[in-house]
Amino acid sequence: MDIQVGDILTCKKNHPCGGNRFAVLRVGMDFRIRCLTCGHEVMVRRSKFEPNIKSIERPE
Numbered sequence: 001m002d003i004q005v006g007d008i009l010t011c012k013k014n015h016p017c018g019g020n021r022f023a024v025l026r027v028g029m030d031f032r033i034r035c036l037t038c039g040h041e042v043m044v045r046r047s048k049f050e051p052n053i054k055s056i057e058r059p060e
Contacts, residue, residue, distance in 0.1 A: 001050050003027055008036070008057040015040070020054075 003009070007024045014020045019037025026032035031049055034041045 001053070003031070003053075003056060004058070006059055008059070009033065009053050010055045010057070011052050012054050013052055 003024060005024055005027055009022045009024060011020045011022065015022075015035045015037065017035060017038040017040070019035050021036045022033040023036055024031060025034055025041065026043075028046075030043050030045050032041060032043050033049075
């Protein structure tokens, strides 16, 4: 899956705050993402997070 820093990911499952959109801050073996609703940052393993991605938005 081609995910780059700056992409906005919409996920199948919601964050505990109720939001389901995340900004990508770091890409590698894991992702550093920030919830766009509450601002919480999380490091997530790529293999665990990729199946939960519904769509990818690229800023132009």
